[in-house]
Amino acid sequence: MAPSALPSRTFHRHSLRSQDPPPPREATVPCCVSRRRAAAQLLLSAGLLTAVSSSPPALAARRGRRTIAPEDYASTPDGLKYYDLIEGKGPTAEKGSTVQVHFDCIYRSITVVSSREAKLLAGNRSIAQPYVFTVGSLPGKERKRDFADTANGLFSAQASPKPPRAMYMITEGMKVGGKRRVIVPPDLGYGKKGQGEIPADASFELNIELLEVIPPTES
Numbered sequence: 001m002a003p004s005a006l007p008s009r010t011f012h013r014h015s016l017r018s019q020d021p022p023p024p025r026e027a028t029v030p031c032c033v034s035r036r037r038a039a040a041q042l043l044l045s046a047g048l049l050t051a052v053s054s055s056p057p058a059l060a061a062r063r064g065r066r067t068i069a070p071e072d073y074a075s076t077p078d079g080l081k082y083y084d085l086i087e088g089k090g091p092t093a094e095k096g097s098t099v100q101v102h103f104d105c106i107y108r109s110i111t112v113v114s115s116r117e118a119k120l121l122a123g124n125r126s127i128a129q130p131y132v133f134t135v136g137s138l139p140g141k142e143r144k145r146d147f148a149d150t151a152n153g154l155f156s157a158q159a160s161p162k163p164p165r166a167m168y169m170i171t172e173g174m175k176v177g178g179k180r181r182v183i184v185p186p187d188l189g190y191g192k193k194g195q196g197e198i199p200a201d202a203s204f205e206l207n208i209e210l211l212e213v214i215p216p217t218e219s
Contacts, residue, residue, distance in 0.1 A: 068181065080170050081183040088210060090176025095136035096216035099171060102130055103163055105184075105195070107204040112196045113161050130211050131163060135172050139165050164189045166206060174210045182206040 066085060073081040093099050105113040115131040133139075140162075166188040174180055186192075186201045194200040 073183065076170070078166075078169060078188065079185055080166055080188060082170055083181045084174075084178060085181055085207075086177065086179040088175030088178030090210075091213040091215070093135050093171050093174045093176075093210060093213050094216070095172055097135050098132065098214040098216075099135055099210060100130040100132050100212040101167075101171065102209045102211065103161075103167055104207045105164065105198065105204055106207065107198045107202065110197055112198050112204070113163070115161055115163075117161065131161070133163075133168060135168065137168060139163065139168050162195065164206060167208060170206075171208060171210065174208070176210050176213055178210050180208045180210075182208065 068083050073083050075081050102115045103113075104111050104116065116128050164184050166182060166184045169188070170180065170182050182205070183203060184206050185203050189195075189202070189204060190198055190200075192200045194202065198204050
């Protein structure tokens with residue numbers, strides 16, 4: 001009986017090898033895809049993926065942007081609407097004061113003109129300087145400034161970014177450390193010529209940050 005059982009063992013061993021080949025690599029792909037889809041569906045049903053699709057206000061908040069309702073803006077007799085994002089605690093900018101500010105002109109979420117943009121310095125460096133002007137003065141006189149490279153002793157005179165006329169008016173009353181958002185109409189902005197991506201006769205948003213105030217007697 002023993003010799004007759006040996007062939008059956010050998011046949012059974014070969015049959016196991018022939019029926020158990022290594023699984024092909026392609027067969028694992030649908031399994032992985034289905035598992036991921038199933039996991040995603042479970043998370044969605046549990047409400048754990050709602051943070052992925054954030055609404056525009058949430059995105060604006062994460063980027064430091066703040067949405068202001070139209071009725072919350074104050075108005076000036078000149079037709080400017082403004083809102084103080086931050087009320088400063090330093091000296092107040094008065095008419096005739098020399099001030100340092102950073103400003104950004106934004107049209108349809110695009111920053112078109114900004115004092116924060118870097119300028120060429122001695123041909124191979126860049127620098128971003130605050131904008132200096134006199135509150136209540138006519139715009140444009142201070143736009144030509146010199147930048148000195150102390151390392152090489154070279155000078156490069158360049159035109160500063162062109163601010164809108166409204167900035168010379170609306171800065172009055174701000175305090176150092178304050179940030180003000182202004183809705184600029186075309187006649188106090190860039191008028192019929194426009195500026196860069198700001199077309200002619202277009203309103204836009206102006207953001208001002210007051211950095212320093214020099215009273216009229218000192219300046």
